[in-house]
Amino acid sequence: MDKYLIRGGKKLSGKICAESAKNAVLPMIAAAILTEEEVVIKNCPDISDVKNMAAIVAALGASVDFCESDLIINSGKLSSYSVSESFGKEIRTSVLMLGALLSRTKKALISYPGGCDIGLRPIDIHIASLGMLGANIDERGDKLICSAKKLSGAKLVFPFPSVGATENVMLAASTAEGTTCIYNAAKEPEIKDLADMLVSMGAKISGAGSSVIEIEGVKKLHGTVYRPIPDRIEAGTFLVAAAVTGGEIELGNVKEENISPLIGKLCDNSCKVTVKNDIIYLRSSRARKAFDVITGPYPAFPTDMQAIATVLAAVSEGVSVIEDNVFANRFCHAHELAKMGAEITLCGNKAIVRGVQGLCGAEVYAHDLRCGAALVLAGLAAKGKTIVHDIKYIERGYARFEEKLRSLGADIVKK
Numbered sequence: 001m002d003k004y005l006i007r008g009g010k011k012l013s014g015k016i017c018a019e020s021a022k023n024a025v026l027p028m029i030a031a032a033i034l035t036e037e038e039v040v041i042k043n044c045p046d047i048s049d050v051k052n053m054a055a056i057v058a059a060l061g062a063s064v065d066f067c068e069s070d071l072i073i074n075s076g077k078l079s080s081y082s083v084s085e086s087f088g089k090e091i092r093t094s095v096l097m098l099g100a101l102l103s104r105t106k107k108a109l110i111s112y113p114g115g116c117d118i119g120l121r122p123i124d125i126h127i128a129s130l131g132m133l134g135a136n137i138d139e140r141g142d143k144l145i146c147s148a149k150k151l152s153g154a155k156l157v158f159p160f161p162s163v164g165a166t167e168n169v170m171l172a173a174s175t176a177e178g179t180t181c182i183y184n185a186a187k188e189p190e191i192k193d194l195a196d197m198l199v200s201m202g203a204k205i206s207g208a209g210s211s212v213i214e215i216e217g218v219k220k221l222h223g224t225v226y227r228p229i230p231d232r233i234e235a236g237t238f239l240v241a242a243a244v245t246g247g248e249i250e251l252g253n254v255k256e257e258n259i260s261p262l263i264g265k266l267c268d269n270s271c272k273v274t275v276k277n278d279i280i281y282l283r284s285s286r287a288r289k290a291f292d293v294i295t296g297p298y299p300a301f302p303t304d305m306q307a308i309a310t311v312l313a314a315v316s317e318g319v320s321v322i323e324d325n326v327f328a329n330r331f332c333h334a335h336e337l338a339k340m341g342a343e344i345t346l347c348g349n350k351a352i353v354r355g356v357q358g359l360c361g362a363e364v365y366a367h368d369l370r371c372g373a374a375l376v377l378a379g380l381a382a383k384g385k386t387i388v389h390d391i392k393y394i395e396r397g398y399a400r401f402e403e404k405l406r407s408l409g410a411d412i413v414k415k
């Protein structure tokens with residue numbers, strides 16, 4: 001399996017641009033099958049999650065073409081409602097095909113979704129909500145067999161603002177009969193982006209981005225050409241890469257409001273951060289200071305940045321407390337970072353991080369996407385050689401990661 005070889009200790013500096021958001025593009029690929037007309041998703045990142053999601057809709061009979069970085073999907077002739085088990089097991093968002101297929105064909109057959117192993121990831125909210133819209137969902141082993149005579153609007157109160165469940169309901173309810181209201185909906189920017197795309201296809205959705213979303217079902221949706229928002233997690237990863245190496249970067253294609261929880265932490269850490277239009281400038285500080293993180297649903301600090309923030313804390317003076325309130329066991333990176341000299345004590349859903357003078361190179365293993373990215377950042381900051389194994393996880397979510405890091409002066413190669 002491919003690995004990264006990193007010789008750490010180089011300050012990163014230069015200019016780079018964030019890609020379109022993975023977590024916006026993936027549900028948009030599911031949304032593309034809601035219409036018989038052509039859908040173009042502009043500027044898609046070249047990552048394996050996008051390829052897998054595209055393969056899922058292609059296997060259902062849609063035509064799928066990449067034209068440079070644009071993804072062109074035409075599902076005029078769907079021939080199946082059964083999601084390929086092999087692709088579905090590769091990716092968490094295969095579960096969104098439930099809502100999309102129910103909307104389009106009133107039938108769906110999928111296996112329990114795969115994706116990164118970051119602790120328990122139940123789909124009870126998805127199943128209960130689609131049931132409230134009129135779907136019959138039969139769980140047989142790890143298969144979900146779903147059908148609906150028709151989908152009808154309903155009032156749904158989520159016990160937790162699940163991102164995926166909010167998206168699944170938006171997909172199914174867009175063409176349901178009547179109005180659906182989601183209370184305690186997820187407010188992530190990618191939710192608003194999916195709603196904006198669906199509206200550009202003729203859907204009637206209001207309130208996306210707030211905790212109450214109203215979806216008035218329409219008979220039919222049409223094609224669209226849509227450019228997703230920038231990837232706030234990729235952007236945050238590069239900002240922290242500069243911060244942990246004592247570097248300085250200019251990051252383009254960012255939305256400040258979507259990344260402000262991280263900017264706050266970087267400032268607490270003594271980095272100098274300035275924002276102008278859609279560009280962020282970051283100059284790291286020599287005297288990095290400890291900071292605390294509590295993750296939560298948006299607008300709180302994102303769980304997807306937790307592992308990456310932990311690396312920054314590991315090389316900052318003082319004790320930082322990193323608490324994950326979304327995925328309580330998302331701390332695989334802590335054991336790997338310890339091999340590099342980080343001092344981290346796990347206590348329930350908290351990591352107590354005692355900053356050290358420096359990390360040292362080691363052989364480490366990516367266990368999931370963000371754990372892998374965090375280990376690369378640690379390798380860039382460390383003295384000596386680091387080998388990061390199992391980089392297939394990193395390639396799920398970062399396009400040309402090593403190439404971009406090299407353009408900023410990093411010594412990293414893929415073997």
Ligand code: UD1
Nearest residue numbers: 023120121122123124125126160162163164165304326327
């Ligand atoms: C999405 C993101 C992922 C991010 C996560 C939280 C995508 C493709 N992925 O994942 O990167 O880490 O949001 O911001 O957008 N839960 C239930 N029952 C359910 C659904 C969720 O208990 O039916 C729980 C989960 O176990 C978890 C929490 O809710 O503890 C958040 O999950 P959710 O918001 O659904 O995350 P995903 O949509 O899977």
